[in-house]
Amino acid sequence: MRPLAALAVLVIALAGCGYVGDPKPPTLDIPLPIQDLRGVQRGSKIILAFTPNPKTTDDLLLKKFETIDLRAGENVSGGFDVNRWANAARKFPVDDVSVGPHEITIPTTGFIGKEVIFAVRSTGPKGRSSNWSNLVTLRIEPTLSIPTGLALTPSVKGIVLNWKEEHTLPNTQWRVWRLVEGEKEPTVLGNAAGASWLDPNAEYGKTYSYTLQQVLKISEQQEAESEITPASTLKFEDRFPPAVPSGLTAIAGIKAVDINWDRNQESDLKSYILLRAEGSGALSPIADLGVTPNYSDTKVESGKKYRYAVAARDELGNTSAPSAPVEITAP
Structure with missing residues (x-):
């Protein structure tokens, strides 16, 4: 066979084999670390929330994880070492291994009076885990009591809230929530230092629901919360006469x-x-x-x-x- 003819046959053969270049190494499927772990103590529970990172170190997207590993361990003296902490920390199961937002509730049992560090990591389909997430440190306090006796009184200045001030600790406040008729989610009006609150922005003809929770200021970065009270509801109507005329x-x-x-x-x-x-x-x-x-x-x-x-x-x-x-x- 002539040289040019032989070259043509070789080119056609290579094209028929679908050759596209050198093979790529297999992906490791290691998830990137979770970066938004956050937590709060509410009543006798610790509520932790995070969103797993669906990206891998190879810049690929995962649809789910093999496991999600959530741990909580005491912050011991002698300097923090993540491996020492992880080995001693308690594991809490996370059944949902999807890539969506997660909210996990764990009991305060065994943690009261201690400073506890929380972290989470995810494991890809090939069994390789991400690094630990950002660390969340909480001092776990005895359960705060739920406020009682919430009463609503309409007044010419707005709606007045009163409740019982009992079973409180120093640095305790009361967080006031309000839900307006037609809205889906309540909003925080503020924190009361005593057992009363005036809502001066209530409008006549609307129905309002109020709830409370006790809040303990632990540090500049942390508060502990009680459970939220049942809602108290009032339709705010104008039944208030004008002032008595003066200067007659x-x-x-x-x-x-x-x-x-x-x-x-x-x-x-x-x-x-x-x-x-x-x-x-x-x-x-x-x-x-x-x-x-x-x-x-x-x-x-x-x-x-x-x-x-x-x-x-x-x-x-x-x-x-x-x-x-x-x-x-x-x-």
């Missing part, structure tokens, strides 16, 4: 008595109600006025003694008590 005066005019008073400051003020009595008689309404704080009473008889008082009414019909009366003799 009566002045003799020309064939009339002129009555003046200080203007109310409520934004929903609708009108004033003027009341009058002759001599020692009972006060009764004589005029349902607008929001102008004065009135001229022309239906008086000269020489007769009159007493006047005024009340304020809002848009919903809530009416204040009458003001202190003033007395005058008609000119």
Whole structure:
């Protein structure tokens, strides 16, 4: 066979074999470390959360892991050594080996009064484990009691919460949660230093649910929590009348008595109600006025003694008590 013909046959043969280059080494499938481990003590439980890293050291993606290894061990003196810690730490099973977010609950049994280090790692399908995650250190405290006696009281300033202050420790506060009608998740309003809280942002016509938990400040980085109370619910309705008008005066005019008073400051003020009595008689309404704080009473008889008082009414019909009366003799 001629040289050129032989070369052509060789090229065709190689193409038919599907040759694409040198073979690649097998992947190790070692997961990258978990980096977002976090934890909190709530009641008699420790709640740990993390999201396994689906990437491998070969920059490939895993759909699941062979195992997830969660451990908790006491922070002993003499300097921290991860291998010494891991050998002595307690293992907690993680049944879910998917790549999604995880939340694991473990009891405080055996850990109370101790400073405990938590870490987690994942193992790939070929049995090779990642490095340990970020470390979480918690000092485990005796179980905090759940607050009791939560009561809701509507007021002109908002909704007032009160509860019993009992079984508390120094540095204890109460975290207040609120769920507004129509919302899916509650929000934290803040931490109360005592056994009461005012929610000044409640709006009339809406229904609110409140819950509490006791919180113990352990350090700048750590708090322990109680379980959360059952919800207490209230529909916040405007049943609050305007303030009683003040500054009422009566002045003799020309064939009339002129009555003046200080203007109310409520934004929903609708009108004033003027009341009058002759001599020692009972006060009764004589005029349902607008929001102008004065009135001229022309239906008086000269020489007769009159007493006047005024009340304020809002848009919903809530009416204040009458003001202190003033007395005058008609000119």
